[in-house]
Amino acid sequence: MNPYPVIWFILVAILYAGFFVLDGFDMGVGMLLPFLGKDETSRRMMVNSIGPHWDGNEVWLIVAGGATFAAFPQWYATLFSGFYLPLFLILVALIIRGVAFEFRGKDENPKWKSFWDWSACLGSFIAAFLIGVAFSNILRGVPIDQKMQYVGGFFNLLNPFAIFGGVIFVLLFVLNGANYLVIRTGEPIDEKAKKLTGQLWLVVCLFVLVFGALVQVFAGKSGWLGWYSMVFFLACAAAILVSGFAQKQQKGGWTFIWMSVSILLFTFGIFAWLYPNVMISSINSLNNLTIWNASSGIKTLQIMTVVALIFVPIVLIYQGWSYWLLRKKITGDKESLHY
Amino acid sequence: MDGTVLSQWQFALTTVYHFFFVPLTIGLSVIVAIMESFYVAKKNSVYKAMTKFWGTLFLINFAVGVVTGIVLEFQFGMNWSEYSRFVGDIFGAPLAMEGLMAFFLESVFIGLWIFGWERLSKGLHLATIWLVALGMNISAFWILAANSFMQHPVGFARVGDKLVLTDFSALITNPYLFNQFPHTVMAGFTTAGFFVLGISAYHLAKKHNPEVFQRSFKIAAIFALVSVLGVVAMGDRQGKGMAVMQPMKLAAFEGLWDTEEKAPLSLVAIIDQDNETNSFAIKIPYMLSFLATNDPNAKIIGLKDLQAEAEELYGKGYYIPSIPLMFWTFRVMVGLGFLMVFFGILAVVLAFRRKGFEKIKFFWVFVPVIALPYMANTAGWLMTERGRQPWVVFGQMLTRSGTSPILNDRPWMVITTLIGFFLLYAALIVVDVFLIAKYSKVEPSTGDFLEPKTNNPTPSTEVKK
Numbered sequence: 001m002n003p004y005p006v007i008w009f010i011l012v013a014i015l016y017a018g019f020f021v022l023d024g025f026d027m028g029v030g031m032l033l034p035f036l037g038k039d040e041t042s043r044r045m046m047v048n049s050i051g052p053h054w055d056g057n058e059v060w061l062i063v064a065g066g067a068t069f070a071a072f073p074q075w076y077a078t079l080f081s082g083f084y085l086p087l088f089l090i091l092v093a094l095i096i097r098g099v100a101f102e103f104r105g106k107d108e109n110p111k112w113k114s115f116w117d118w119s120a121c122l123g124s125f126i127a128a129f130l131i132g133v134a135f136s137n138i139l140r141g142v143p144i145d146q147k148m149q150y151v152g153g154f155f156n157l158l159n160p161f162a163i164f165g166g167v168i169f170v171l172l173f174v175l176n177g178a179n180y181l182v183i184r185t186g187e188p189i190d191e192k193a194k195k196l197t198g199q200l201w202l203v204v205c206l207f208v209l210v211f212g213a214l215v216q217v218f219a220g221k222s223g224w225l226g227w228y229s230m231v232f233f234l235a236c237a238a239a240i241l242v243s244g245f246a247q248k249q250q251k252g253g254w255t256f257i258w259m260s261v262s263i264l265l266f267t268f269g270i271f272a273w274l275y276p277n278v279m280i281s282s283i284n285s286l287n288n289l290t291i292w293n294a295s296s297g298i299k300t301l302q303i304m305t306v307v308a309l310i311f312v313p314i315v316l317i318y319q320g321w322s323y324w325l326l327r328k329k330i331t332g333d334k335e336s337l338h339y
Numbered sequence: 340m341d342g343t344v345l346s347q348w349q350f351a352l353t354t355v356y357h358f359f360f361v362p363l364t365i366g367l368s369v370i371v372a373i374m375e376s377f378y379v380a381k382k383n384s385v386y387k388a389m390t391k392f393w394g395t396l397f398l399i400n401f402a403v404g405v406v407t408g409i410v411l412e413f414q415f416g417m418n419w420s421e422y423s424r425f426v427g428d429i430f431g432a433p434l435a436m437e438g439l440m441a442f443f444l445e446s447v448f449i450g451l452w453i454f455g456w457e458r459l460s461k462g463l464h465l466a467t468i469w470l471v472a473l474g475m476n477i478s479a480f481w482i483l484a485a486n487s488f489m490q491h492p493v494g495f496a497r498v499g500d501k502l503v504l505t506d507f508s509a510l511i512t513n514p515y516l517f518n519q520f521p522h523t524v525m526a527g528f529t530t531a532g533f534f535v536l537g538i539s540a541y542h543l544a545k546k547h548n549p550e551v552f553q554r555s556f557k558i559a560a561i562f563a564l565v566s567v568l569g570v571v572a573m574g575d576r577q578g579k580g581m582a583v584m585q586p587m588k589l590a591a592f593e594g595l596w597d598t599e600e601k602a603p604l605s606l607v608a609i610i611d612q613d614n615e616t617n618s619f620a621i622k623i624p625y626m627l628s629f630l631a632t633n634d635p636n637a638k639i640i641g642l643k644d645l646q647a648e649a650e651e652l653y654g655k656g657y658y659i660p661s662i663p664l665m666f667w668t669f670r671v672m673v674g675l676g677f678l679m680v681f682f683g684i685l686a687v688v689l690a691f692r693r694k695g696f697e698k699i700k701f702f703w704v705f706v707p708v709i710a711l712p713y714m715a716n717t718a719g720w721l722m723t724e725r726g727r728q729p730w731v732v733f734g735q736m737l738t739r740s741g742t743s744p745i746l747n748d749r750p751w752m753v754i755t756t757l758i759g760f761f762l763l764y765a766a767l768i769v770v771d772v773f774l775i776a777k778y779s780k781v782e783p784s785t786g787d788f789l790e791p792k793t794n795n796p797t798p799s800t801e802v803k804k
Binding site: 053056058061063068072076080082095098099102103148149151297299300307311312315318319322325326 | 752
């Protein structure tokens with residue numbers, strides 16, 4: 001048997017999980033920016049806490065997209081052309097959010113700053129929400145014909161299940177954004193963020209359980225790992241519980257780590273439900289895209305595997321190192337703020 | 340207009356726009372790295388002030404380059420799904436590798452560079468900016484490897500209705516790539532060289548901070564001249580490569596309708612594509628044959644014969660790109676190239692003559708010169724990509740066959756996104772130019788050159804943020 005499509009399914013899952021964990025918390029910080037930051041110094045602290053990292057975090061999305069293209073061209077083509085308008089909105093949101101972080105500090109006019117702060121907030125929210133909507137639709141199944149073409153409309157994608165999925169993504173990201181702020185910022189942001197995480201974690205935990213149950217009922221017919229996806233969603237909820245427990249113990253680092261683990265598990269839950277499908281057709285399961293009929297040839301996958309096995313660990317090391325080097329808490333001390 | 344044409348407009352808009360930012364980023368990363376190297380080697384804090392001044396402009400530019408880059412990767416699937424299916428086995432890999440090897444490198448280390456001034460040792464901090472510069476160039480390599488495959492496909496086999504990779508090393512040793520990569524990267528260096536020259540000249544004319552801007556001017560003068568000479572030299576090689584790899588494109592940008600020995604070069608021409616003739620032309624005899632092959636007597640195949648040959652190979656169709664567009668974009672690119680060589684020489688002469696900078700009155704001429712590389716870059720890409728038409732992968736797939744079917748059914752979707760991108764990008768460029776202009780004019784004060792006395796750093800040229 002050719003193992004490479006399986007390997008690449010797992011690798012693509014890991015890349016998206018990396019994106020959700022890393023860019024997730026900086027989108028969370030973006031969403032919280034105008035709400036937790038009530039004065040200029042606070043907002044600068046928040047932006048500075050993710051300033052050196054958001055760009056590297058977002059590269060996980062670029063690489064996940066590139067890996068989908070390289071390893072599963074049919075999946076990439078069907079998904080990206082089918083979800084044309086939502087993806088356009090995600091792109092616009094990501095653009096606005098990215099330049100907002102860079103531009104807000106470049107002028108002293110309060111209206112200028114406020115404009116970019118709200119841009120960062122809205123951009124992060126729209127991106128997080130629509131990514132949730134997109135993945136929920138992938139789970140639910142969308143109309144795909146025999147030629148692997150998406151034949152639905154734009155509003156097909158805005159069904160209640162998908163909207164609920166969008167809300168879950170927003171909540172997961174906001175919660176972990178707040179967790180991140182607790183460990184990375186000083187007075188007064190850390191206290192506010194801590195209060196928010198205390199109020200939020202149980203709600204998020206319940207939402208995840210509901211989502212896991214809804215997947216079992218409403219998602220498209222799964223592959224043979226379907227039931228195991230529930231294991232991942234339960235484990236995800238458990239990780240949130242542990243995270244909440246750490247939160248109560250005032251252990252900010254563990255709160256963040258366990259919440260990040262829960263986002264990993266949540267992503268694996270989604271991919272476990274899909275396997276071995278990558279796109280479920282709501283018209284006819286014979287039209288499903290699977291890791292077998294959507295993948296590249298062995299030669300391409302072999303080369304890609306070697307490259308990934310060398311470079312993914314290297315990236316993890318230097319990206320982790322960059323977090324370690326800049327681990328000092330961001331305070332209101334103006335000299336240490338760059339953005 | 341149908342989905343294909345609209346998608347082509349959108350692709351042109353988003354790539355040309357992205358490429359307003361990328362060349363400057365590629366080149367400026369290297370210039371900033373050179374300046375910081377001087378700072379570390381000479382321990383002269385003037386170089387630190389230079390590094391920070393140009394670094395700020397670099398970052399403003401970098402941000403827009405990053406966010407507009409994601410669009411390009413998504414767009415292949417969104418607008419060109421059938422193309423993506425057709426070449427995914429080959430084309431996706433370089434994109435993924437670009438992300439893994441280059442984007443992570445530049446994005447992580449740019450963050451460390453911005454925030455690491457006080458936290459990293461000088462040597463380590465210097466290493467971060469060189470890693471960023473390295474990342475930029477690796478990125479250029481992979482994306483041009485992908486583009487070269489579209490121009491001159493190698494290392495593949497056609498299996499059913501798809502192209503399949505047979506030889507990865509052929510893909511990354513594509514002869515087309517080895518002309519295009521240095522040409523493009525050096526065009527980026529040129530863009531940055533003239534950018535630094537122009538802004539330095541502005542400050543020198545205003546008598547701002549001579550220490551910073553004389554040094555910047557000198558570094559940029561050498562950098563710009565060497566780079567633009569490199570671009571011209573590689574461009575010459577590209578022309579010769581094209582004579583072998585893409586004779587249609589060569590004949591197209593020369594407006595050469597009939598096969599000729601001792602083919603002349605037309606300086607200007609009035610092209611009548613419908614009647615397949617040029618109604619007027621000023622020609623230099625032998626020149627085209629000489630430039631394309633080093634032999635003034637060589638035979639150059641004309642468009643009519645190439646069209647006949649293409650019909651024989653690929654069936655009935657029209658395989659000639661838009662000749663006026665090709666002819667003039669080529670001349671704009673080359674003309675600007677030589678104009679830049681002139682300004683590069685002028686800058687070097689001014690920078691290194693004995694008299695020094697004080698007496699020079701006409702520094703301002705270098706300010707508008709900043710625009711020249713941008714125009715040449717854009718013309719070059721239009722020529723390269725439009726010259727490939729009607730193919731999306733030369734000889735393998737017509738552009739028309741690559742479009743997403745859903746967009747052919749519903750062109751309004753592309754119209755929506757085309758308008759959306761246009762408005763967003765127009766707004767962004769206004770903001771970006773405003774910021775670049777603002778931070779270009781900031782005058783670094785003399786006090787900034789003193790090393791911090793106490794543990795209170797940030798003696799930078801940056802405006803307080």
